[in-house]
Amino acid sequence: MGEVKEPSARRPYRSAVREENARRTRRAIVSAAGPLFVERGYAATSLAEVARAAGVARPTVAAAFGSKPALLRQILNEALAGDDEPVPVAERPWFAPVWQAGTAGEVLDAYAGICTLIGRRAARVFETVRRAADSSAEVAELWATAQRNRRAGAEMVVRRAAGFGALRPELGPARAVDALWTLNDPALYGALVLDSGWPEDDHRRWLAGQMRTAVLADDR
Structure with missing residues (x-):
């Protein structure tokens, strides 16, 4: 009888296309939200308005950033750094x-x-x-x-x-x-x-x- 082997652990599926699309979506949201927050004020701008300006659904904004303060943090970080790359x-x-x-x-x-x-x-x-x-x-x-x-x-x-x-x-x-x-x-x-x-x-x-x-x- 042959040796019984443990089933190999499956590697998580990662799609380069899917990841690039997600990154483009995040960029679109940041690009839309930044001017809105600056021109209208952070408190006066809703995530629904950001979603409309970015051309995405509101749940997409929440899924991408989790919260409005997290979105503002990303906008500030990218403004300071010049991009979204994790480079000190x-x-x-x-x-x-x-x-x-x-x-x-x-x-x-x-x-x-x-x-x-x-x-x-x-x-x-x-x-x-x-x-x-x-x-x-x-x-x-x-x-x-x-x-x-x-x-x-x-x-x-x-x-x-x-x-x-x-x-x-x-x-x-x-x-x-x-x-x-x-x-x-x-x-x-x-x-x-x-x-x-x-x-x-x-x-x-x-x-x-x-x-x-x-x-x-x-x-x-």
């Missing part, structure tokens, strides 16, 4: 100039450019999250996470600049992070570029100068 900020090509800089001043110049880029993509969404945080505990946590992430980014840049030994001695690392965290706020881009009409390049140069003055012992 420090490893993204647009962050590379910080690592390639050869002086503390160049580090901050590069970071000012990055903050300008992020402001272009995310300033209005960031403001939408800030306003919605007052009326939703889940969005309040999203806002708190965004603030922590901004501070973590400032800390990473300060450490990089400090490697050149050029920080203001009276500040100390923690206050240098505080200063840079204040200046990397997308709200500055919103106020100066979107609301006051500054050209982006003027904003980038101004921000770089403010960062150098706030953090560096000398302007190098």
